[in-house]
Amino acid sequence: MQDPSFQPSVKSVAPHNGTTADTSVEFDPAKHILFQPPSKIIKMTDIGYAEDTGVSPVAVSHPFQLFSEDAIGEMRKEIFKKEVLANCKYESNIAACQLRGYSPKYAKFIYDAWKHPDTLSIISKIAGVDLVPEMDFEIGHVNLSIKSKEQTDQEIAAISNQKRFFADDEGIAGCPWEDDKPIVGWHTDSYPFVCVLMLSDCTNMVGGETALRTPDGNILKVRGPGMGCAVILQGRYITHQALRALGTKERITMVTSFRPKSPFLADDSVLRTVRPISDLSELYYDFGEYRLEIMEARINARLKVIRDRRRAGKRIDTSAFKKFLQEQIAFLAHTNSEIVEEDQVTVGYIEEMDIPDVKVEAMEVPKQGTKRARTD
Structure with missing residues (x-):
C-alpha cells in the first residue's frame, strides 16, 4: 500500500514555463524532437533472461534525449488542464496519483507527439522492433509524485546529514532512505514496451531510478532520465518498480505503451494492471478494436494462402491450417x-507482488579516484 502520509497535490504545480494551460501549438518534429541516442542498450540476455523472451532482444535503454524543452512545456500545459485533472485522474494501492485516457480529447499536442512517424521511428530503432502505440487510451499515462516545499527541504536536510554520517574523506557511501515508498510498486506492465519520459527538472534529485528484478532475484537500477529524456523498457516481461525521488518537489513521468506493429508477431498484452484505473468502456473499445484488427489481418493473409494454393492445383496443407486455427482460437x-x-x-x-521495495540511497561521488565505502 502507499504511504498514507503521501498526499499528492497537483493544484500546486504549474506548467513548466508558467504560462496558462490553454495551447494551440501544433507538434513540429523539427522543433520538438531533440533526439540523442542512448549511451547503452541492455539486452534481455544481459540480465539473465532467455534469448526468446519477449518480442525483442532489447530489455531497457539508458536515458536518451527525446523531446525539446519547448515540447515538455507544451505537454505540461496539457496535463495540467483543469479538464484533465477533473476527469482523468486515477489512484490505486500501488500508485497514488495518475492521469490516464485524456488524449487526444484534451491533449492534441501529446497525442500527435507520440503518434508522429519520426517519434515512432526513434522508439522502434531503440527497441529493436517496429512498434506502434498500444492504443489511444494508453498514450501519455502520467505518474505524479508531488510534495510541498517543507517536505522537500526536510528530505534534503536528512540526506545531507546521512551523507556526512556515513562518508569520510577516504571515499563514498550510500545510505537507504528508510521512510520512502516507491512511486509505483513492483509490477510487470500490461503491454510489451513502454517509453518513460521525464517531465520534471531533475536537478538535485536523489533516487528516481527504475529498479529491475532479474530472473535470479538480483536488482538492477537504471538511472532515471532528465527532463525531456526517456528510457525504453520491455516492461511486460521484466518485473520493475519506479523509486521515489528525494530532494525535489516533483517527479512527473509520462509513460506511453507500445506493441509490435506487425499483426504477425506475438501480442501478449493483458489488462490486469490497468482495468482498475481506467474508463472500462474506452479501454475495452480500444483493446477490442485493435485485437480484432490483428485477427482480421491474420485471417486475410491465411485466406490468400488458401486461395493461392487452390488456384495452383495444390492440396490443402491440413496441418498448417489447423495450426493457424488453433492459434486464432487461443x-x-x-x-x-x-x-x-x-x-x-x-x-x-x-x-x-510480494517483493521487498528497493530503498533509495543517498550517494556522494568521490572527487579523486574510486575508493571503498565504509561498512561500519
Whole structure:
C-alpha cells in the first residue's frame, strides 16, 4: 500500500514555463524532437533472461534525449488542464496519483507527439522492433509524485546529514532512505514496451531510478532520465518498480505503451494492471478494436494462402491450417479473458507482488579516484 502520509497535490504545480494551460501549438518534429541516442542498450540476455523472451532482444535503454524543452512545456500545459485533472485522474494501492485516457480529447499536442512517424521511428530503432502505440487510451499515462516545499527541504536536510554520517574523506557511501515508498510498486506492465519520459527538472534529485528484478532475484537500477529524456523498457516481461525521488518537489513521468506493429508477431498484452484505473468502456473499445484488427489481418493473409494454393492445383496443407486455427482460437480466448465484466472489477485495486521495495540511497561521488565505502 502507499504511504498514507503521501498526499499528492497537483493544484500546486504549474506548467513548466508558467504560462496558462490553454495551447494551440501544433507538434513540429523539427522543433520538438531533440533526439540523442542512448549511451547503452541492455539486452534481455544481459540480465539473465532467455534469448526468446519477449518480442525483442532489447530489455531497457539508458536515458536518451527525446523531446525539446519547448515540447515538455507544451505537454505540461496539457496535463495540467483543469479538464484533465477533473476527469482523468486515477489512484490505486500501488500508485497514488495518475492521469490516464485524456488524449487526444484534451491533449492534441501529446497525442500527435507520440503518434508522429519520426517519434515512432526513434522508439522502434531503440527497441529493436517496429512498434506502434498500444492504443489511444494508453498514450501519455502520467505518474505524479508531488510534495510541498517543507517536505522537500526536510528530505534534503536528512540526506545531507546521512551523507556526512556515513562518508569520510577516504571515499563514498550510500545510505537507504528508510521512510520512502516507491512511486509505483513492483509490477510487470500490461503491454510489451513502454517509453518513460521525464517531465520534471531533475536537478538535485536523489533516487528516481527504475529498479529491475532479474530472473535470479538480483536488482538492477537504471538511472532515471532528465527532463525531456526517456528510457525504453520491455516492461511486460521484466518485473520493475519506479523509486521515489528525494530532494525535489516533483517527479512527473509520462509513460506511453507500445506493441509490435506487425499483426504477425506475438501480442501478449493483458489488462490486469490497468482495468482498475481506467474508463472500462474506452479501454475495452480500444483493446477490442485493435485485437480484432490483428485477427482480421491474420485471417486475410491465411485466406490468400488458401486461395493461392487452390488456384495452383495444390492440396490443402491440413496441418498448417489447423495450426493457424488453433492459434486464432487461443488469441480470441485470451482477448475474451481480458474483457472482464465491469461489476467484477475492483476500482483502484491492483494485485501486489510480494517483493521487498528497493530503498533509495543517498550517494556522494568521490572527487579523486574510486575508493571503498565504509561498512561500519
